[in-house]
Amino acid sequence: MAWLEYVLPLIFLTPLGAAALVAITLRDVQTVGLRSPHDGEPIREIAQAHRDRLEKARMVFFLDATLAPTLTLMPLVYGMGRILFAEEQSWLEWSLYGVVSTLLAMLFCFLILRDVQRMRRLTRSLACELAVGQTLDHLMRPLAKPYFVFHDYPADSYTIDNVLVTPQGVFVIQTMARDFPLDLEGRPNNVVSVEHERLRFPGWSEREVLRKVRLSTVWLRQWLTRHARLSVPVRGILVLPGWSIDDETGAKAETRDVCVVDGADLSLQLGDASDEAIDDATRQQLVEALDKRYQAFARTLTKH
Numbered sequence: 001m002a003w004l005e006y007v008l009p010l011i012f013l014t015p016l017g018a019a020a021l022v023a024i025t026l027r028d029v030q031t032v033g034l035r036s037p038h039d040g041e042p043i044r045e046i047a048q049a050h051r052d053r054l055e056k057a058r059m060v061f062f063l064d065a066t067l068a069p070t071l072t073l074m075p076l077v078y079g080m081g082r083i084l085f086a087e088e089q090s091w092l093e094w095s096l097y098g099v100v101s102t103l104l105a106m107l108f109c110f111l112i113l114r115d116v117q118r119m120r121r122l123t124r125s126l127a128c129e130l131a132v133g134q135t136l137d138h139l140m141r142p143l144a145k146p147y148f149v150f151h152d153y154p155a156d157s158y159t160i161d162n163v164l165v166t167p168q169g170v171f172v173i174q175t176m177a178r179d180f181p182l183d184l185e186g187r188p189n190n191v192v193s194v195e196h197e198r199l200r201f202p203g204w205s206e207r208e209v210l211r212k213v214r215l216s217t218v219w220l221r222q223w224l225t226r227h228a229r230l231s232v233p234v235r236g237i238l239v240l241p242g243w244s245i246d247d248e249t250g251a252k253a254e255t256r257d258v259c260v261v262d263g264a265d266l267s268l269q270l271g272d273a274s275d276e277a278i279d280d281a282t283r284q285q286l287v288e289a290l291d292k293r294y295q296a297f298a299r300t301l302t303k304h
Helices: 004-031 048-085 091-140 208-227 266-270 280-303
Strands: 148-154 159-166 169-175 191-194 199-201 204-206 234-239 244-247 258-261
Touching: 004 048, 048 091, 148 280, 159 208, 159 280, 169 208, 204 208, 208 234, 208 258, 208 280, 234 266, 244 258
Parallel strands: 169 234, 191 244, 234 258
Antiparallel strands: 148 159, 159 169, 191 199, 199 204
16 A cells, blocks of 8 residues: 555654644743732733733744744654655655755744844833833832832842832832642632741741841841931831731731731831831932942943
């Protein structure tokens, strides 16, 4: 049966076909959307539309770069299988396999170059829009206004997630993400008990994260005293998004060195205090000192 000579070589294409199927299945790994742990809604950031387009471009690049070697080799692998099963060798047929592989290689080279150029354009557009967004953000919260936030603030050997300056003081805000364990009925158990030295989650406990927040708080307080010559209240806040907080310390929020919250009403919790601990002049000096270190660290990263 002559047709078997063309069917049996397809066996050699099985590994390549499986690799192509895996690549197609995993294409969405690059485009996992972030959703709020509070209401499940998508999190929208500055230039979110550009972010989405860039993620789609990365997904296309991932597919093209992954499928290129797989599909390019398929004609050659099929041809080698034909050599084993064919009774007569046809140089015209083998040349055809080589031409098809060459054309596929040229096609994927073109596609990959197109994808790289598109990602470069989208990355530049995203950078420009973020720069404008940050400028607008500073216009809404200039240095002399009551609130100012620094993201990823550099400490000595680590970074602080957020440093917030308010009329009530300076807040060191760290965020920790933990998955919810399930109870026997399959429902998430999201209650965490807060003690002075540890957090008791359902099934395990942690101490290091509270120590890290305290360390960051002490470091920032000492740095402000030593470098900015400012003595201001600095408090630590640990945010556990989506968790229900059971505070067993019994202390008032304003007296705790570390306050653990779920983050749902963080802005309201930060604005509870009515007495201003920092006047406008001190707050301006404080923000300028923090911003000087922040900008110096950013320039260091740019050089590297």
